[in-house]
Amino acid sequence: MNIETYLEVLRKEVANYQVPVVDLIAVQTKDPFKVLVATILSARTKDEVTAEASERLFKQGGTVEDLAKIDVATLEKIIFPVGFYKNKAKYLAALPDKLAADFGSKVPNTMEGLLTLPGVGRKTANLVLAQAFGIPAICVDTHVHRIMNIWGYVETKTPEQTEMALRKKLPEKYWILVNSLLVAFGQGTCRPVGPHCDRCVLAESCLRRGVKPRKPRKTGKSNEVLRLVSWNVNGLRAVFKKGFMESLVEMAPDVLGLQEIKATVEQLPTELQSLPGYHSFFYSADRKGYSGVVTYTKEKPENVIRGIGDSRFDSEGRVLTLEFSNYFFINCYFPNSKHDLSRLDFKHDFNVRLQEFAEELAVIKSVVICGDFNVAHKEIDLANPRQNRKNAGFTPEECAWMDDFTAAGWIDSFRMKNKEPDQYSWWSYRSRARERNIGWRIDYHCVDKKSRKRIVDVDILQHIHGSDHCPVVLDFTR
Ligand code: SF4
Numbered sequence: 001m002n003i004e005t006y007l008e009v010l011r012k013e014v015a016n017y018q019v020p021v022v023d024l025i026a027v028q029t030k031d032p033f034k035v036l037v038a039t040i041l042s043a044r045t046k047d048e049v050t051a052e053a054s055e056r057l058f059k060q061g062g063t064v065e066d067l068a069k070i071d072v073a074t075l076e077k078i079i080f081p082v083g084f085y086k087n088k089a090k091y092l093a094a095l096p097d098k099l100a101a102d103f104g105s106k107v108p109n110t111m112e113g114l115l116t117l118p119g120v121g122r123k124t125a126n127l128v129l130a131q132a133f134g135i136p137a138i139c140v141d142t143h144v145h146r147i148m149n150i151w152g153y154v155e156t157k158t159p160e161q162t163e164m165a166l167r168k169k170l171p172e173k174y175w176i177l178v179n180s181l182l183v184a185f186g187q188g189t190c191r192p193v194g195p196h197c198d199r200c201v202l203a204e205s206c207l208r209r210g211v212k213p214r215k216p217r218k219t220g221k222s223n224e225v226l227r228l229v230s231w232n233v234n235g236l237r238a239v240f241k242k243g244f245m246e247s248l249v250e251m252a253p254d255v256l257g258l259q260e261i262k263a264t265v266e267q268l269p270t271e272l273q274s275l276p277g278y279h280s281f282f283y284s285a286d287r288k289g290y291s292g293v294v295t296y297t298k299e300k301p302e303n304v305i306r307g308i309g310d311s312r313f314d315s316e317g318r319v320l321t322l323e324f325s326n327y328f329f330i331n332c333y334f335p336n337s338k339h340d341l342s343r344l345d346f347k348h349d350f351n352v353r354l355q356e357f358a359e360e361l362a363v364i365k366s367v368v369i370c371g372d373f374n375v376a377h378k379e380i381d382l383a384n385p386r387q388n389r390k391n392a393g394f395t396p397e398e399c400a401w402m403d404d405f406t407a408a409g410w411i412d413s414f415r416m417k418n419k420e421p422d423q424y425s426w427w428s429y430r431s432r433a434r435e436r437n438i439g440w441r442i443d444y445h446c447v448d449k450k451s452r453k454r455i456v457d458v459d460i461l462q463h464i465h466g467s468d469h470c471p472v473v474l475d476f477t478r
Helices: 003-016 021-029 032-042 047-061 064-068 072-079 085-103 111-115 122-133 142-151 159-169 172-188 236-241 244-251 344-362 396-407 413-417 449-454
Strands: 225-232 255-259 279-283 293-297 303-306 319-323 327-333 366-372 443-447 455-460 472-477
Touching (some): 032 047, 032 085, 047 064, 225 244, 225 366, 225 443, 293 319, 293 327, 319 344, 327 344, 366 449, 413 455, 449 472
């Protein structure tokens, strides 16, 4: 490969991508102190979160002197929810004294000096040298390390090894630039999970070392098959601003069940109130900004059932059922048992009632229950089962209900077709969990036992962003 050609192609390609947050702060402020602080905040944190936390912090602590006046507890509150915010608050609290004692309250412009500062490792130091001082330095983060190995330009196991390898072979004129290019490219196209090789400008020559091929998008699906899609959008207004209409084209659903819409119909933009090409059915919670589901369908249903006949659950807008000629589509947002498990009993009662409701319908015709079940059923369905055994969504009680539910004949359509690990539909916003694929599979399409043969295919659209969940797909015979 010719690295210069690759990087020049990418220079043009990423010109319209979102600029990585630290670069943006460097360009906007030209202030080494702000670049240093933003870089410390950015470790293991999404750019949007870093940008907001930096903005809040700079209002009160935008200089060394002002930062010195803020105590650790206040810093924690200001920078939350950046990853490892408690540790970072401690580092930031210690920073002014260290800078005052050793560097005259200025940010040092050497690797050695930067590495003595609290919370600063080689990656941070390189980024500060490059972005704040324009000194040739190669900041190797996860994207640079990963993509350089995918291209076969280096063969290394750790970011540190990649930095050393690049220092030997990468032309110096690219040292500063390479981080910005590959972070933007890694966030936009060559993503850690499901890289977009299908639309990549380097697709023809890239070696794709270690890349798990993305499933080809299913186009031209048969008229005999319905595409049923479920997605917990975690706020429909928010996801709309993050490219929902483009995602809709890609998902191409016949029926789309969205959960946790957090809005009443009047609060939504007109495109969502009545989605073009679809019939729209809403069921919102009594409480504003909470829970709620909507189902969009190309075919007009014969009947619509709101709720499951129990006001404890129905006031929360959790279950919306559409009846078609030969199946019921139940769009369901199961309760979360909560961090302190205070809603475990409530959730269990809901589960039991929902199952009764679905079983009554299954006597009449096929039933598909889609939605955020708020439980990972088996160890294969989450990245860290042992650490989460007592946590909401993977407690023995919640898994036991899922055992009972499937023992009663309900089929988890995804597991019927796919036994692979690392298949997740939800990731915490913290600690770059999605980028590292530390996730949970808690979104399902479950089908009554008599309808097993109607399950054609399943998919999890991990590349579709906009929520902390991604859409899940069931192709179901008409
Ligand atoms: S072809 Fe695929 S693996 Fe290679 S750079 Fe492009 S997105 Fe990444």
